[in-house]
Amino acid sequence: MAQSAHAYVRGNTIKFYEWLDRAGKSKSLPEGPSIWICGDCHIGNLGPVASAEGKVEIQIRDLDQTVIGNPAHDVIRLSLSLAMAARGSDLPGVTTALMVEQVIQGYRHALLGRASKVKESDVMPIKLVMRQALNREWRHLAEERIEDVKPTIPLGARFWALSKAEREEIERLFGEDDVRKMATCLKSRDNKDKVAVLDAAYWMKGCSSLGRLRFAVLAGIGKGKRRDFSLIDIKEAVKAAAPRAAKSEMPRGNAERVVAGAKALSPFLGNRMLASQFMDKSVVLRELMPQDLKFEMESLTQAEAIAAANLFAGVVGRAHARQMNRDTRGRWAAELMKTQGKTIDAPSWLWSSVVDLVSDHEAGYLEHCRLFAMKRAG
Known part of the structure; x- marks a missing residue:
């Protein structure tokens, strides 16, 4: 800042x-x-x-x-x-x-x-x-975010090791059918493909990560030569600073609020997002796409x-x-x-x-x- x-x-x-x-x-x-x-x-x-x-x-x-x-x-x-x-x-x-x-x-x-x-x-x-x-592909995202195209997340300044409880919670979360459906929603994938957690780490991504849950999960989708890789961001959703309209009907959960707003305002992104719970915290999951960039x-x-x-x-x-x-x-x-x-x-x-x-x-x-x-x- x-x-x-x-x-x-x-x-x-x-x-x-x-x-x-x-x-x-x-x-x-x-x-x-x-x-x-x-x-x-x-x-x-x-x-x-x-x-x-x-x-x-x-x-x-x-x-x-x-x-x-x-x-x-x-x-x-x-x-x-x-x-x-x-x-x-x-x-x-x-x-x-x-x-x-x-x-x-x-x-x-x-x-x-x-x-x-x-x-x-x-x-x-x-x-x-x-x-x-x-013109971007998976390898560009991997080299940019995790510094390599190998199916691992390198620990260091940006990525930190998980506790045993956090790793178990990620495995539990990725065992849910809603998460599998989100991870296989791309047209290039079969919605019946299995999704496996290959690696995961806490993600120190700017000041918005401080004091909040933020994880990067590297997932494998499908098997054999058809296997696809996916980098999924899990981010804790917190109360918005923006004032809501009086008597407006919004979802009570912060993650549900974020996903509902995303679907209304930015459907390309919102339709790739999922609201869930992680260790009693409200979180939003979304796959990071190579084309998602900022100016x-x-x-x-x-x-x-x-x-x-x-x-x-x-x-x-x-x-x-x-x-x-x-x-x-x-x-x-x-x-x-x-x-x-x-x-x-x-x-x-x-x-x-x-x-x-x-x-x-x-x-x-x-x-x-x-x-x-x-x-x-x-």
Whole structure:
């Protein structure tokens, strides 16, 4: 989080919602229809995602914070993320204003089913990652995640040894029919194939792993020459920081909530996920696919930053729109623009929110860096 201001924004969802609770009412934020939202809608959580049938699209790729809530929250968080990415690329402040205009345009066009003039090829980092995703195979994932194509997980800084109880629990979990069905859902596999645990380890994967269950499981699917390998992520699901809509009916379990939100917002990913229990903890299982990547939006040109804002907002808009009927989409698109800005082609509530949030997070980032430096010095 100390590496850059944008990394601080990505890793500080709680601070975002603290600001929203403190200042959101004074901004007169529009109250959209109660639908599943990402809850942590920054550009690091958008990227190419593969379906079980082998198709690849840019969708939301992390749904830990998903709730039934106000879709305006996703629009604001995405805009903040884009603004901080622009600052990280040393782009002038006018770029942020142009990006916010493109966020609302791309989002509304997606709601209304209008085609976007922006293409993935207009943003070089997106073009390169999409090309990479379409050409990746199992060996690429294995070399990247477990450093080898051999059916073992190397212990070290990232992967730690399991306790006997944890290993037994993983074996028990992979003996369940629901897990077997999830592991064999890809079109290249037979749904009657047996699934065997070849190796497993605790996965120290960023700050989101600290204090929570997180395991990597290397599984063998099928037998003989038809045997396929699979890397499955088991992640503890915890309470979301994002506020839920009043009287909304969501699953009580956190893992069930994450999977339900994923299926609504990012079906390519959600249909490959499973909610379960691990040692009395709520966990989500999903197979990691070679095509599931994230974008590193650094060193953008102004034209690329503006195009990326439209493109990413369109992805979020489509994820929201598929949960609404035509009339609801039209009403929400109109509600977004009720407070049109005088000097910017975007609603005033969105622009003022971004300005305040950038200021708030810049101050928070500098304080975070000061504390981080003091701890290292000590």
